[in-house]
Amino acid sequence: MSLRTDSPLVDPDVIARVLAKGRSTGAEFSEIYVEDKRSTSAGLDDGKVEQVTSGRDRGAGIRVIAGDTTGFAHTSDLSERGLLAAAEAAAAAAKQGDGGVHTIALQPVFRHPVNTIVQFPDTVAKARKVELLQRADAAARGVHGAIVQVSAGYGDSIKQILIANSDGIFSADEQVRTLMRVSVIANGDAGMQTGYNSLGHTIGFEVFDEIDVEELAIRAAQQAITKLQARPAPSGAMQVVIKQGSGGVLFHEACGHGLEADLVGKGSSVYRGKMGELVASPLVTVIDDGTMAGEWGAIGVDDEGHASQKNTLIENGILTDYMWDYIRARKEGRKQSGNGRRQSYADLPMVRMTNTFVTNGSENPDDIIRATDHGVYVAKLGGGQVDTASGDFVFGMVEAYLIENGEITEPLREGNLIGNGPQVLKDIDLMGNDFAMGGPGTCGKDGQGVPVGDGCPTLRVKSMTIGGTAA
Amino acid sequence: MSATVDDLQAIADRVVAQAGAGEQIEAYVSRGGETAIRIYEGELEHFVSAQSEGVGIRVIKNGRTGFAYAGTLDPAAIAEVLADARDNVSFGTPDEFAGLAIPDGVAQIPQKFWDEELAHYPTDKKIALTKELEKLTLGIDDRVRVDEANYDDGWGEVAVATTTGIRESGRGNSCYVSVSTLADDEEETQTGFGFSVGDSPKDFNLRKAAREASERATRLLGAIKPPSKRTTVVLDPYVTSQFISILSSTLNGENAAKGRSFFAERMGDQVADPRFTLVDDPTNPLAYTATDIDGEGLAARRNVLIENGVLKKFVHSSYSARRLGTVSTGNATRGGFAGSPGVGCLAMQLVPGTHTQEELIASIDDGVLIQMVSGLHSGVNPISGDFSTGASGMLISNGTVGAPVREFTIASTLQRMLLDIVAIGGDVDWLPSRAHGMSLVIRDVTMSGT
Numbered sequence: 001m002s003l004r005t006d007s008p009l010v011d012p013d014v015i016a017r018v019l020a021k022g023r024s025t026g027a028e029f030s031e032i033y034v035e036d037k038r039s040t041s042a043g044l045d046d047g048k049v050e051q052v053t054s055g056r057d058r059g060a061g062i063r064v065i066a067g068d069t070t071g072f073a074h075t076s077d078l079s080e081r082g083l084l085a086a087a088e089a090a091a092a093a094a095k096q097g098d099g100g101v102h103t104i105a106l107q108p109v110f111r112h113p114v115n116t117i118v119q120f121p122d123t124v125a126k127a128r129k130v131e132l133l134q135r136a137d138a139a140a141r142g143v144h145g146a147i148v149q150v151s152a153g154y155g156d157s158i159k160q161i162l163i164a165n166s167d168g169i170f171s172a173d174e175q176v177r178t179l180m181r182v183s184v185i186a187n188g189d190a191g192m193q194t195g196y197n198s199l200g201h202t203i204g205f206e207v208f209d210e211i212d213v214e215e216l217a218i219r220a221a222q223q224a225i226t227k228l229q230a231r232p233a234p235s236g237a238m239q240v241v242i243k244q245g246s247g248g249v250l251f252h253e254a255c256g257h258g259l260e261a262d263l264v265g266k267g268s269s270v271y272r273g274k275m276g277e278l279v280a281s282p283l284v285t286v287i288d289d290g291t292m293a294g295e296w297g298a299i300g301v302d303d304e305g306h307a308s309q310k311n312t313l314i315e316n317g318i319l320t321d322y323m324w325d326y327i328r329a330r331k332e333g334r335k336q337s338g339n340g341r342r343q344s345y346a347d348l349p350m351v352r353m354t355n356t357f358v359t360n361g362s363e364n365p366d367d368i369i370r371a372t373d374h375g376v377y378v379a380k381l382g383g384g385q386v387d388t389a390s391g392d393f394v395f396g397m398v399e400a401y402l403i404e405n406g407e408i409t410e411p412l413r414e415g416n417l418i419g420n421g422p423q424v425l426k427d428i429d430l431m432g433n434d435f436a437m438g439g440p441g442t443c444g445k446d447g448q449g450v451p452v453g454d455g456c457p458t459l460r461v462k463s464m465t466i467g468g469t470a471a
Numbered sequence: 472m473s474a475t476v477d478d479l480q481a482i483a484d485r486v487v488a489q490a491g492a493g494e495q496i497e498a499y500v501s502r503g504g505e506t507a508i509r510i511y512e513g514e515l516e517h518f519v520s521a522q523s524e525g526v527g528i529r530v531i532k533n534g535r536t537g538f539a540y541a542g543t544l545d546p547a548a549i550a551e552v553l554a555d556a557r558d559n560v561s562f563g564t565p566d567e568f569a570g571l572a573i574p575d576g577v578a579q580i581p582q583k584f585w586d587e588e589l590a591h592y593p594t595d596k597k598i599a600l601t602k603e604l605e606k607l608t609l610g611i612d613d614r615v616r617v618d619e620a621n622y623d624d625g626w627g628e629v630a631v632a633t634t635t636g637i638r639e640s641g642r643g644n645s646c647y648v649s650v651s652t653l654a655d656d657e658e659e660t661q662t663g664f665g666f667s668v669g670d671s672p673k674d675f676n677l678r679k680a681a682r683e684a685s686e687r688a689t690r691l692l693g694a695i696k697p698p699s700k701r702t703t704v705v706l707d708p709y710v711t712s713q714f715i716s717i718l719s720s721t722l723n724g725e726n727a728a729k730g731r732s733f734f735a736e737r738m739g740d741q742v743a744d745p746r747f748t749l750v751d752d753p754t755n756p757l758a759y760t761a762t763d764i765d766g767e768g769l770a771a772r773r774n775v776l777i778e779n780g781v782l783k784k785f786v787h788s789s790y791s792a793r794r795l796g797t798v799s800t801g802n803a804t805r806g807g808f809a810g811s812p813g814v815g816c817l818a819m820q821l822v823p824g825t826h827t828q829e830e831l832i833a834s835i836d837d838g839v840l841i842q843m844v845s846g847l848h849s850g851v852n853p854i855s856g857d858f859s860t861g862a863s864g865m866l867i868s869n870g871t872v873g874a875p876v877r878e879f880t881i882a883s884t885l886q887r888m889l890l891d892i893v894a895i896g897g898d899v900d901w902l903p904s905r906a907h908g909m910s911l912v913i914r915d916v917t918m919s920g921t
Contacts, residue, residue: 046729048566052559054539055809056548059523070517076524076543093518130562149730185854191733194854233859235882235919236699266511268618268653270660346521383849385861389618389653389660390691392878394861396849415859416850418880418919465696467850467859467880469917 008172009034009162010060014080018062019166021087025095027066030087031165033303034060034078035345038122039157044133046149052126059345064090065327071095074346109171109305115293117176118206121156128205129154132213136182139214143221146228148192149185152217156205163305171305177296177451178207179440182220188228193413195224196398200440200451202298223380223399230411233400233468239375240417240464241368241403246381246438248357248454251286253384253393254421255279257445259286259313259321260339260351261328263388270391270422271319279319280425283361283459286314288323290338290354296440297354297453304340304349311337314425325351343448353443355453361431365458368430370406376466377401377408378417381438391421394467416467424461432458476502476640479630482544483640486528486553487632495531495571495634496553497767500524500544501808503627506594510601510620518598525808530556531570535563540809571633572767572789572799579763579770580754584643589624589671592646597622600672601648607681608650608665614692615685618651618662622672637768647903648675654688661694661877663687668759668903687842691863694875697920703838703893704881704916705831705867708900708908710841711821715906717885718749719816720853722776724785724802726814728794733856733886734782743780743889748822750775751786751802758818760905766805766812774800776816780889788814819906824895828910831894838867839918841881856884862918879920883913891915 008015015032022030039055059076060083071093075086121129136152159175181198197220201207242250258269271279280286290299290308299308304326312320324332325340328351341352369377382396394416401408437455479500486498507519526549527540537559539552563569605620624646632638649666665684667675706714726732734742743749753762753771762771767789776784786802787795791814803812832840845861852858863877883891896910 042562048564049562050564050566051536051538051811052562053811054552054555054559056541056543056552057809058542067514068511069515072517072519072521074521074523089520093520126559126562185731187730191856192730192854194852227855233882235880235917237921266618267616268660268662346523348517348519383846385845385849387662387845389662390877392845392861392863394846394849394880396846396859414850414852414855414857415882416846416861416880418846418861418878420878465699465878465880465919465921467861467882467919469859469882469884 009036009160010078010083012170014083015164018083018087019164021084022062022064022091023166025091027064027091027094029065029166031063031163032060033345034162035159037157037159039155040121040126040129041153041155042130042133043153044137045151047137049130049133052130057344060086061345062086062090063348064094066094069094070348072348109169109301109307115203117204119204120158120176121178121205122158124205132180132208135213136217140182140184140217140221143218144186144225146186146188146225147184147221148187151183153181155179161303163301163303165305169305171301173300175202175299176204177202178205180213180216182217184220184224186224186228190228193224193227193230195220195222198439200296201294202296203294226411227413230413232470233412233415234376234466234470235468237463237465239372240461241372241375241377242459242461243377243379244365244432244434244436244456244458246454247378247459248438248456249381249384249395251358251456252353252356252443252454253386253395254424255286255314256353256356257386258388258391258421259323261322261324262351264322265328265331268389270388274319277319278317279422280314280317281428282317283428283431284314284317284425285312285359286356287312287359288339288353288356292355292453295355295437295453296451299354302338302340303342304336306336306338306340308354309338323351323353325349341450343450347448350446352445352450353452357437357455358457360433360435360457363430363432365432365434368432368458368460369403369408371430372403372406372460375403376412377403386421392418393421394418412468417464418467419464424464427462428459429462430460434458476628476630476642479628480632480640482526482549483630483632486549487634489553490634493532497529497571497631497633499527499631499805499808501627501629503625505623505625506597508597508601508622510605513602513605515598526552527808527811528552528556529811530560532560534565534567534569535560536569537563538811568790568793570789570793571635572637572769572803573635574637575769575799577770577772577801582756582761582763584641586644586670588673589644589646590626592672597672600675600677604648604650604677604681607677608652608684611682611685612689614654614656615688616653616655618653620650622648631768639764639768646672648677648680650680650684652684652688654692656692659692661688661691666903690865691875691877694863694877696878697866697876697918699919699921701915702918703835703912703914705828705835705838705840706911706913707840707842708898708910709902710844711911712902712904712906712908713844713847714911715819715821716904717847717851717853719819722785722816723814724787724795725791727785728791731854737782740782741780742782743777744892745780746824746895747777747780747889747892749777750820751816751818752820753817755818755820757901758820758907759901759903760818762817765801765817766803769799769801769803771817772801786814786816788812816905821895821909823897823899823909825897826894828896828898831896831910831912832867832872833870835867836869839876840865840867840872853885856886858883858885858888879918882917882919888913
């Protein structure tokens with residue numbers, strides 16, 4: 001992402017002294033992560049713009065590694081005194097050996113140029129942001145008289161980060177994010193149903209030149225209206241067709257987390273020891289790509305200062321690599337993969353996904369539906385959850401339909417689907433040619449949330465368990 | 472709260488004193504710290520020691536609300552936050568019900584939130600007890616590995632002041648240990664966890680945490696995917712706590728006012744089995760989320776929400792109460808300085824029954840004991856009431872616990888589940904959650920497997 005200023009958040013001479021202080025108790029590695037984030041959000045609910053919020057989060061996290069021990073301290077005081085105190089605390093936490101004097105020469109690091117920001121959100125009047133919400137509200141309510149409630153949210157943030165470490169890395173990035181979401185409630189004879197739609201990109205306010213806010217809101221409203229007629233979802237195992245886009249969540253849960261090297265290293269992943277083996281249908285190629293321009297998980301550098309990368313994890317069904325951060329890569333004597341991320345300066349980095357997706361196959365998506373006798377078509381996925389050790393995972397279907405004799409028929413009420421990651425990957429028997437990315441996601445791990453993207457073409461799993469109530 | 476935090480209160484007071492004519496201001500100032508220790512294979516994997524602070528300012532003028540926050544108490548930054556909040560006011564839609572809480576004369580019930588022993592507990596002993604937890608967990612069953620053993624503590628100080636006369640401050644601290652486990656059997660691995668909470672580390676029951684973490688993982692070894700059918704479920708106390716927590720949003724007065732709760736038009740109706748009485752009581756010191764004030768600075772209080780299955784009350788902040796022409800129940804919630812107040816239950820508790828889990832199971836011919844659920848955020852919709860979660864546990868047949876099962880879902884609707892409650896256990900567990908737990912028996916739930 002483009003940097004508007006060359007002046008670093010903290011003076012490089014101060015950084016060098018802070019890094020040296022971090023190693024003063026004998027640790028072999030010290031790192032500073034500085035963040036200055038300004039955000040604006042606005043919420044509309046019940047027809048009213050309830051509140052505009054301005055936020056400022058600024059601080060630094062100091063990480064010191066001695067052997068297998070990590071010490072970490074963070075502070076909102078960016079003065080040299082504040083940073084040295086944090087470095088001393090982190091060093092004490094990782095204390096080992098006699099210490100000594102270390103001099104560190106900092107070298108700028110290549111930053112992957114993700115995309116150019118045309119209109120930085122802090123240069124846009126708040127009134128224009130609020131207006132988007134009002135347009136969304138009006139559009140959603142205009143869809144149908146059964147729409148009884150609309151809530152819409154807008155958010156943007158500009159996060160400047162600086163990362164330097166005792167290996168000499170010195171890198172900076174400016175991460176811009178723009179987000180909008182619409183939630184709708186429709187009321188019918190069988191009770192209330194909900195619709196939801198969102199967009200999020202790592203670009204500026206120019207995103208609204210291309211994306212129609214009304215269209216976003218109308219889709220959410222239509223989803224709620226359609227579900228008013230929904231029947232209970234079936235119960236039990238059947239064929240499942242997953243629509244392009246949000247279906248990428250399936251891979252985030254079925255294999256994404258299990259391919260994070262920290263979980264693999266501790267033996268809490270079903271994919272441990274499977275490198276080079278066939279772990280999925282040959283139709284499946286899974287990529288994690290932090291360089292994907294404009295996508296929600298795109299980053300110029302990761303939160304350890306390493307340039308983002310495009311990494312192939314599974315190629316034609318064969319496991320080709322895990323995702324790596326500094327600690328795990330160092331342990332294995334290999335390169336990082338640009339997957340060391342953290343929620344904020346107050347958090348330790350760990351292995352995280354960026355934009356995770358499955359590449360195109362050859363089938364026409366309509367043919368996939370036509371080839372399915374009896375199953376469920378999941379048009380929009382919600383979140384999911386995985387137990388990486390057993391591989392069991394769930395994901396929610398927020399918009400789904402029955403497939404009968406090759407045709408999409410009745411809408412279904414919400415529920416979870418459950419499966420076992422390695423089994424589901426092998427059970428993918430049709431892969432579409434209509435790849436798309438889904439909406440913005442927040443991935444939670446060990447208490448930290450980071451922005452991620454997911455995507456896939458329309459595909460079919462020959463058997464998965466639908467968690468509904470209908471026989 | 473139990474103690475005053477003079478310097479934070481002074482900062483809040485100074486912000487509020489700057490209010491102009493016709494302007495309501497609320498300042499929420501907080502400071503906190505944490506220690507996080509993780510042990511892996513007998514060694515310290517990480518040690519986190521950190522402090523943070525910040526201020527959130529809400530300004531209301533002519534029915535319009537603006538908010539801003541910053542993660543610092545630097546005076547220049549606070550001035551900028553106030554200016555931002557004032558600027559944001561102009562973009563809000565006028566709302567006749569907008570406004571800050573006004574002192575209502577309800578007395579706070581004193582509780583103890585600060586533990587001196589924890590505040591001075593030495594770091595090396597925290598590390599030692601975490602190592603002990605890992606060792607105890609490993610000593611129970613050869614098939615069990617420890618994924619991580621953790622010690623976490625935190626302290627916080629907060630002050631709030633408003634132009635309407637709210638002026639409250641206090642501090643609190645707490646700690647817990649947790650351990651997560653992996654149990655292996657040939658190609659199969661299952662996971663478990665255990666934890667212990669206390670005012671200070673002297674309250675920890677490390678042996679119990681270790682035993683539960685080991686048993687949770689090993690119990691599931693050899694688990695199969697069960698056939699689909701309708702059955703009776705026994706929710707473990709930990710799962711019941713999660714189930715009860717979901718009801719918070721349906722009992723939220725703001726959601727009721729905005730037509731976002733399926734209970735909105737049901738006041739006085741029989742919405743649950745007559746055995747079901749649900750209270751929200753943050754004044755109960757046994758509750759993990761006990762508090763003496765709510766997020767707006769009003770006294771926390773005991774509220775009976777569902778009594779013998781009849782819907783009696785929604786919880787309210789001052790805003791939602793004004794909208795529905797009632798009074799605050801002391802249920803404003805707040806996610807720290809970066810958030811403005813919302814509404815929610817603070818410490819949910821079911822009136823317990825008398826039976827143990829074993830006795831409840833003994834009365835069931837055919838059912839399943841649910842030990843874990845997953846995907847509560849993705850498969851449960853508190854607005855429509857649709858309920859579907861991933862689950863694992865043990866089959867029950869002829870009154871005894873049998874084979875372990877996994878990779879299935881349980882589904883119904885929240886509305887039906889409340890009416891389908893068959894029994895409530897007496898095995899109350901004060902979990903680190905906003906709802907306590909006990910065994911809960913619900914009939915006619917769909918189990919989806921093969």
